[in-house]
Amino acid sequence: MEKTYSIVFYSKELVEPVKKLKDFLRSKIKWYHSCNSEAHITICEFTIDESQLSSIKQKVSKISDTFTPFQVSLNHFSSFPNSGAFFIGVTEDSEKNLVPIMKKIHETLKFLKLKKSENPHMSIARQLSPEHLKTASELLTTVNFDFLCSQIVLREFDPIIKQFFVIDTFQFGSNPEPEFVQGSLF
Template sequence: MKYSLVIHPSVDFIDYVKDLKKQLEEKIGWYASVNSLAHISVCEFESDEINVEKIKEKLAHLAGFEKAQYIYLSDFNNYRQHTFYIQPSLYSKAYLKDIFRRVIHQLKLYIPELNEKGADPHVTIARKLDEDKMIIAKKLFTHIDKSFFCDGFSLRKFNADKGQYEIIQTFPFENKNREEGQLSLF
């Protein structure tokens, strides 16, 4: 089975991105990822049901120590392979990369061949755009100043019938303190 670990933004931000995607679709027609809900990919992997249960336990443990905070989205950008996306501010990107690094390091114990998608955190608007459609996207969307509260992970499983990933479990950040090597005198 195929799985994807993501950070889902707030409902308001998801709706905002849906609106952007709809505006772009009205200008250029259907495109790859037009129906995908806004998210920031951490990683993708394949696993059986038994191993996924262990992964869920590890994710619940890891999420317990993560600190929730706002993610600020500050610019539109694109990759050469014709993906148009929203990028986080430098500070938010550093926060996300730190989380992704910790998670991926721990999950590699269960998934040695882990596919790291979160190397450059972003929210995809459109994929597989040709040059003309990319020009339209860049002209249509020039400024963004949005944020959402990042307070957990979502584990998604690929539904082949729908051709989309569906959330199977969320892991809220609990802001617990790590007591790394501290000794108590009392």
Template sequence: MEKLYSLVIHPPEAILILVKSMKEQLATEVGWFNSKNSVGHITICEFKATDAAIEKIKIQINRLCETLSPVEILLNEFGAFPNGAFFIAPDKDSKTNLKHIMKRFNQSLRIPNMLKSDNPHLSIARRLTPENLIKANHLFTTIDLNFVCDSVVLRQFDENIKQFFVTDTFEFKDNPQPRLIQGTLF
């Protein structure tokens, strides 16, 4: 039987606690909203896999992490998408670095029907009405967070509580890929 998984970047606990408190503040202002109870994260991809397939996917993820280097991430503004998503956005350099990481996974993982993300952001809320989006923009005006992105997290969806939970963390090992060097024979 297939289960739903997501591969994400989790900021450190202090940022996760702040995001949770922001979600609570927003809920006090606008009521319940989509992703209110979701732990803060930056999505790389979502996919379904069997127990046997997920073990092979974990090996692929681990191999990719061997070659990735930790990068400093600055989250310094709020943004919104037309679908009502309200989020914390990375600065230009951080967005470039995150996109590079996301692209590496999304191009390398060979998973059928994988939903790929290519726009890094840390969601506060999803599917807000236009009125509630205005309230969110008035409630939250400035932000300045930073962290070192040095791992990715694999999460599995729990059908009972309708939330993802962490199953594995894969740390970046900063080992350059071995390169084949073409030699000259004399």
């Protein structure tokens, strides 16, 4: 059976503070897309037959072992007006650490039809009307979160409750890939 999965950066410590921001916005503009989604930074999303999942997990586990933990700072609100997305943005330094990992995951899973995220951000709301986007930017003006990024998680989409839930965690192992050294026969 086909299921939808996503791979994300995830921090348990940020779930509650981000939920408070989302709940505050919801109290002003009512229900909106992503209002019930737990805090995360999306790397990619894909749909596969669940029989392929074990193989995907092996690949993600192997690549995660090569990553080294680092601090991520989120320090501003911004939006993608065309899609009505309102989000918390990462600092430049955090982006420099997140993007190479995102690209490495994309490359590792290139045989799948990926819905890729290229721009690391933590969504607060999606598909807002221009009026609600304006309201969000007036209500939520300052933010300063940080977390130790030491893992990525695999989430599965539940079509009944229409939310993703964590099904596996892949810790960063700080084990760089061995360099291939060309040997000599003579």
